[in-house]
Structures are given as C-alpha cells and as structure tokens.
Amino acid sequence: MDNIAGTKSSLSWAVNISVVLLVVLWLIPTVGLLVSSFRDRDQISATGWWLSPFPVSENYQVKAPADDATADGGVNTITGNVFGEGSGKVSRFGGKRAAPTEFKAGETAQLTRDRTLTVQSDGSYIYTSPEEITRDPSIYFAAASPPDFSLDNYRTIMASDNMDRAFINTLTVTIPATIIPILIAAFAAYALAWMDFKGRGFLIALVVGLLVVPLQLALVPLLTLHNKVGIGQSFLGIWMAHTGFGLPLAIYLLRNYMVGLPRDIIESAKVDGATDFQVFTKIVLPLSFPALASFAIFQFLWTWNDLLVAKVFLPSNSESWVMTVKIADDLLGSKGGDWGILAAAAFISIAVPLIVFFTMQRYLVRGLLAGSVK
Known part of the structure; x- marks a missing residue:
C-alpha cells in the first residue's frame, strides 16, 4: 500500500534520520570554526575545539635572569618564579628544549656540567651552577592555563x-x-x-x-x-x-x-x-x-x-x-x-x-x- 498516492511511506523515519545526520555532519565543523574564532592561537594548537571549556596544558619557556645570581660557598644560585608576579600550577618541567617536560614538579633535575634545577608546583625555582652564570638559562615547564575566549581575532x-x-x-x-x-x-x-x-x-x-x-x-x-x-x-x-x-x-x-x-x-x-x-x-x-x-x-x-x-x-x-x-x-x-x-x-x-x-x-x-x- 506504500505506492498509493497520499499515503505516508513506512520508510519516512529513515528519511528523517538521514536528514538529521546530514545536518549534524554539516553543523559540527561550523560550530568548531566558530569556537576556534574566539580562542587563542596557542590554545588552538594545544587542544581541539571540543576541549575548549577545559583548562589547557601548554609548554612554556622562561629565562632565569643571570643578573640575579648569588654566589655562596662556590655555588652560584638563581631563584625566582616562572610565573613572575602571576600565579599558576606547574605539572612538569625540564632544562632543555628537546625534553621540556622531563621531570615532575618538585624534583631536582641534574643538568649538564653539574648544574641543577628544581621547579615547584607553584612555579618557584632554584637554579644552581658551580661555574659563574654569564647567560640567562632557559627553564621549560608545562602548566595548565584556563580557557581563553576573546574578540582579539576579530x-x-x-x-x-x-x-x-x-x-x-x-x-x-x-x-x-x-x-x-x-x-x-x-x-x-x-x-x-x-x-x-x-x-x-x-x-x-x-x-x-x-x-x-x-x-x-x-x-x-x-x-x-x-x-x-x-x-x-x-x-x-x-x-x-x-x-x-x-x-x-x-x-x-x-x-x-x-x-x-x-x-x-x-x-x-x-x-x-x-x-x-x-x-x-x-x-x-x-x-x-x-x-x-x-x-x-x-x-x-x-x-x-x-x-x-x-x-x-x-x-x-x-x-x-x-x-x-x-x-x-x-x-x-x-x-x-x-x-x-x-x-x-x-x-x-x-x-x-x-x-x-x-x-x-x-x-x-x-x-x-x-x-x-x-
């Protein structure tokens, strides 16, 4: 009886489901593009748009100022905080670009030439070297940053x-x-x-x-x-x-x-x-x-x-x-x-x-x- 004019096909549910699926397939990329238009470039590179409401774990690099080094008992030490005057939570850190998250927060990393680096979860660090520090050493760390939505791109x-x-x-x-x-x-x-x-x-x-x-x-x-x-x-x-x-x-x-x-x-x-x-x-x-x-x-x-x-x-x-x-x-x-x-x-x-x-x-x-x- 499906061929009689004016009757409703028994497969109309399949047509409705197909239409809904097609609409969703077209809508998902559009929503993702819209969300990405409000996000920061670094956060876009770190996570997908579907994770945009959650904190983003990113790798950072800061320089420890060599001018702040103090000498005590033949050991030169630099102390500070990777967040400067801000705040955050460090999950992992490292002393070289090739392995920026090699150590857990709170560990003491043994670097080359008897140097050491310790970074706490609150961002405070201690960098030591038996030799005079003439250049600003780099500190690499991973920290979770809150979601960042703004109109900067527009x-x-x-x-x-x-x-x-x-x-x-x-x-x-x-x-x-x-x-x-x-x-x-x-x-x-x-x-x-x-x-x-x-x-x-x-x-x-x-x-x-x-x-x-x-x-x-x-x-x-x-x-x-x-x-x-x-x-x-x-x-x-x-x-x-x-x-x-x-x-x-x-x-x-x-x-x-x-x-x-x-x-x-x-x-x-x-x-x-x-x-x-x-x-x-x-x-x-x-x-x-x-x-x-x-x-x-x-x-x-x-x-x-x-x-x-x-x-x-x-x-x-x-x-x-x-x-x-x-x-x-x-x-x-x-x-x-x-x-x-x-x-x-x-x-x-x-x-x-x-x-x-x-x-x-x-x-x-x-x-x-x-x-x-x-």
Whole structure:
C-alpha cells in the first residue's frame, strides 16, 4: 500500500534520520570554526575545539635572569618564579628544549656540567651552577592555563590596514560579476529554449560539456588574451573572467527553467504579434525570476569567496586586494598557521553572502528543480 498516492511511506523515519545526520555532519565543523574564532592561537594548537571549556596544558619557556645570581660557598644560585608576579600550577618541567617536560614538579633535575634545577608546583625555582652564570638559562615547564575566549581575532581583522578598502573592492568585483553573466545568459537561454535555428542541439551539448571543464585550464590562456587586448589584471578583466566561468551554469539553469514555461502563453503572445524580444522581456524574463535568483546566489557566493581568480586577474598591490586576498596574503602570511585569525575571517567574510542567501533562498529550490518535472 506504500505506492498509493497520499499515503505516508513506512520508510519516512529513515528519511528523517538521514536528514538529521546530514545536518549534524554539516553543523559540527561550523560550530568548531566558530569556537576556534574566539580562542587563542596557542590554545588552538594545544587542544581541539571540543576541549575548549577545559583548562589547557601548554609548554612554556622562561629565562632565569643571570643578573640575579648569588654566589655562596662556590655555588652560584638563581631563584625566582616562572610565573613572575602571576600565579599558576606547574605539572612538569625540564632544562632543555628537546625534553621540556622531563621531570615532575618538585624534583631536582641534574643538568649538564653539574648544574641543577628544581621547579615547584607553584612555579618557584632554584637554579644552581658551580661555574659563574654569564647567560640567562632557559627553564621549560608545562602548566595548565584556563580557557581563553576573546574578540582579539576579530579586532585584529577589523583593525587591519585597508580592510575597508578590501571590502569595497570585493563588492566592486562581485556585483558586476554577478549581473553581467545573468544578462548574457538570459538571452542565450531564451534562444536555446524557444527559438528554432540550425545547430541549436550542438550549442546545448557544448554548454553542458563546458560545465565539467576546470577553470584552472583557462587561467593562463585567458590572462594572455586579456593582456593582449589591454584589460589584463584589472577590474574589467576579472569581470570578464567571472562572466566566462559562470556562463555555462547560468545558461544551463535558465534554459531548463524556460523550457518548462507554458507554451500556450508564448504562442499566444506571438499570435498577437509580439516579437521574440517582447516575449522575452514581457513574459519569459518575469516568469524566470526564481531561476535568475538561484543562479545569482551561486554566482555571488562564488565570486565573493574566490581567491584564485582574484590573484590571477587583479593587480598584486594592496589597493586592489579583495577580502580573500587581504586575509590570505596580509593577515595569515605565507604559512597560514594562525587558525584563530582564519576562523574569525571566515565568519566576517561570510556575513554578506548569508544576507544574500537568506534573502533569496526561497527561490533557490524552485530554480534548481527547473525542468526536472514536466
């Protein structure tokens, strides 16, 4: 009886569980990224985000000031506290970088050349040497530090030089690179959907084939072409690049939607004397708004978050940086190891795309399912 229309499938529970699992799988990394954006860099390196509410055991290095050394009976001694004027609890310590936690707190470590080091759990230490201490000896220790959550990562990003300029540059790239391919693709999609001409089937197959071509293959030839025509590494150049990379998907989505429009409306308009341009602008284009909105979401998200195309088709000076290039080249550096900055930058840069998505998301499913059901 499961095949009768209107009846509820006995496997609906499996569908619900699958949806919940997919949501959780997508949500866990997002929560981890959000938590990491508020954590200190050292604590991120020490423990995972799921352990962020608990104290973190980290290794530290301090210098014992040689100027504080006192000589008594041929033994030179330095005393102090590894926490300075602060407080903490030392679990283990060591006298060399290769073994920073070799000894337990309270033990006396026998170092090279008859030197000794004792570090108590409260951080107080005694360093002795039979020879005169001329250089500040290093003391390594492990101590548990409380969870550290702050807005420092966000302040670092927002207060960085030219971040406002990078935001404006990102809008300058993204808005035209979203509008231009929609305008071109709408005309092409109408022609492929409702106009009869020789070679239409080949053009449709070509558009579908271009969907699987990696854009990396076209970067160097396209940049060479742009340099020859005089638009290389400029905003016009990157607009044209994003337009070319986005057109296959735009034409494919819009054509599928336009093919599903009622034929009677279009034929009636042509019988009344409407031209193809009038049919397109007065009937097809308004009815195709869900498909236009769905592609606009995809294209906006793609261009806003793009790094590769921006690095290839924009000048390398800081005045032309978009937000992704600013974060990657200036804030993170060549190694990109500051995960707190990277996590905070991800949430800052995603703010505008989220606004666009939630504003137009009601059209997304309608546009994606265009042409799937007749």
